[in-house]
Amino acid sequence: MDIASIIGVISGIGFILGTIMLGSSIMMFVNIPSVLVVLGGTCAATMIAYPLSDFLKIFKVVVKVFMFKIEKPEDIISNLVETSNRARKGGLLSIEGDIANTADPYLAQALQMTVDGVKTADIAAIMQKKMKLTKDTLDVGASMFTSMGTFAPAFGMIGTLIGLIQMLAALDDPSSIGPKMAVALITTFYGSVMANLFFIPMSEKIVTRNEEEITNMNIIFEGIISIREGEHPKLMEDKLKIYITGSKKEKEPA
Numbered sequence: 588m589d590i591a592s593i594i595g596v597i598s599g600i601g602f603i604l605g606t607i608m609l610g611s612s613i614m615m616f617v618n619i620p621s622v623l624v625v626l627g628g629t630c631a632a633t634m635i636a637y638p639l640s641d642f643l644k645i646f647k648v649v650v651k652v653f654m655f656k657i658e659k660p661e662d663i664i665s666n667l668v669e670t671s672n673r674a675r676k677g678g679l680l681s682i683e684g685d686i687a688n689t690a691d692p693y694l695a696q697a698l699q700m701t702v703d704g705v706k707t708a709d710i711a712a713i714m715q716k717k718m719k720l721t722k723d724t725l726d727v728g729a730s731m732f733t734s735m736g737t738f739a740p741a742f743g744m745i746g747t748l749i750g751l752i753q754m755l756a757a758l759d760d761p762s763s764i765g766p767k768m769a770v771a772l773i774t775t776f777y778g779s780v781m782a783n784l785f786f787i788p789m790s791e792k793i794v795t796r797n798e799e800e801i802t803n804m805n806i807i808f809e810g811i812i813s814i815r816e817g818e819h820p821k822l823m824e825d826k827l828k829i830y831i832t833g834s835k836k837e838k839e840p841a
């Protein structure tokens with residue numbers, strides 16, 4: 588579970604609701620038609636922009652934002668070094684017991700292929716394909732949320748225009764102008780909140796998740812190939828640590 592994401596969403600909603608309640612009733616900001624225009628329009632536009640199969644995966648991508656647990660790269664490297672040492676001492680078959688204790692299906696499959704004596708080139712091809720599929724799925728998810736962050740304010744404006752047209756059509760009743768104007772502006776409010784509190788931040792978080800997951804998959808890939816080729820564990824460890832130092836440098840401000 589990602590505590591930062593949960594705290595961010597709860598605190599963001601709390602600040603907005605608190606600000607509203609300090610100046611008015613919260614029911615003043617509740618308008619079902621406005622929600623339907625913004626949320627329904629945003630989903631409809633996203634389905635137009637992306638294949639239905641990709642859109643239906645959006646719920647799995649959301650899980651990556653709030654329910655995400657990833658192993659530290661340092662721990663992966665340590666485990667791979669231990670596995671490499673066992674393989675050098677007892678042969679590749681000696682690491683078969685590691686497969687049952689491996690929670691990561693990507694690593695488990697790679698170890699199984701190694702124990703089964705699959706050619707290095709075939710192992711590399713399969714692992715790279717799975718890595719690409721994982722990256723592509725998260726890239727599409729991030730792209731969809733970025734698009735939704737663009738669509739939501741636009742549909743908020745559309746809802747506002749609808750409200751303004753309805754207001755102008757009822758100018759013969761001056762007492763209705765204020766309430767109708769308030770309702771018209773609510774859709775813009777909804778669109779801005781959805782875009783800036785949910786869709787755009789979620790897109791940024793998924794990009795970060797993607798980088799972390801692909802880094803770990805690259806470490807596993809390099810480690811398995813080294814084990815399969817019988818490289819010295821120390822050499823393998825030095826090669827894998829480059830991924831850690833490289834990712835740290837990327838995060839450091841220029």
